[in-house]
């Protein structure tokens with residue numbers, strides 16, 4: 053199936069008002085293309101420390117709307133024109149130019165799956181849950197993963213750095229806290245390595261169904277891995293639910309800018325002697341995180357690297 057794509061050229065300042073006006077006439081699901089720099093909040097949610105070079109912001113935005121082939125695109129275009137003309141009487145919407153085009157049939161949500169193929173982290177096989185395990189791999193540790201719309205296929209260097217540290221420290225007694233659990237991959241690896249129990253937290257509600265599915269795909273008992281949505285850094289309720297002085301290992305694969313405020317808080321969740329494994333740190337920020345870890349009173353045990361990414365492992369003495 054092909055899609056009819058309606059593109060509007062407008063001013064960035066009126067993106068919200070145009071989107072909400074058009075939603076009232078049934079045109080929903082806007083894709084926004086503009087050159088506005090990302091906010092700090094955007095960066096945290098998108099897990100980017102280094103941004104691609106962006107062209108200068110010219111104040112112009114393009115809104116794309118997709119209509120399936122059966123919808124009456126001409127009738128919709130007439131309605132859009134009328135709404136834009138009415139809006140123009142109150143605000144400067146910019147050129148308001150409307151372009152109609154057709155796009156390939158695409159499964160937007162699942163398109164990325166073609167890039168996720170099975171691979172190894174040392175002796176562990178990480179395999180998309182829709183792929184078959186080969187006969188020769190049947191005796192390995194196998195992690196089946198479908199991250200859905202959450203983060204965590206295992207392909208990212210930072211996830212692999214954390215997996216290697218978990219392999220060193222997980223025991224059959226391990227109570228694990230996985231801050232920024234995403235797909236749940238790190239908790240699942242730890243549980244497969246023999247950990248007793250895991251608690252995952254994330255800000256992203258998409259992590260909940262992803263963790264559920266991945267627990268099932270890996271035959272993790274329901275009670276072995278609990279999941280909470282919320283910000284442990286400043287939400288006392290989440291801190292209380294997660295519990296204090298309880299964890300043998302805390303793993304946090306999150307950006308350096310999040311690790312810095314997280315570290316002094318998470319100290320309270322760790323047992324004495326507990327291990328803190330961090331990654332998500334771009335090499336420029338290694339020193340910042342090492343300093344934050346030391347300032348919180350933890351002893352840095354190891355700093356490991358893969359590509360331009362860094363992992364810092366420390367102990368609460």
Ligand SMILES: C[S@@+](CC[C@H](N)C(=O)[O-])C[C@H]1O[C@@H](n2cnc3c(N)ncnc32)[C@H](O)[C@@H]1O
Pocket residue numbers: 096097099202203204205206208210211214231232233234235236237238253254255256259282283284285305306307310332
């Ligand atoms: C790089 S992903 C890591 C996912 C997975 N643990 C892995 O290693 O592949 C970082 C995750 O941290 C989450 N996150 C960011 N800030 C957070 C916070 N303050 N508390 C909990 N989760 C957070 C993001 O939503 C995202 O799912």
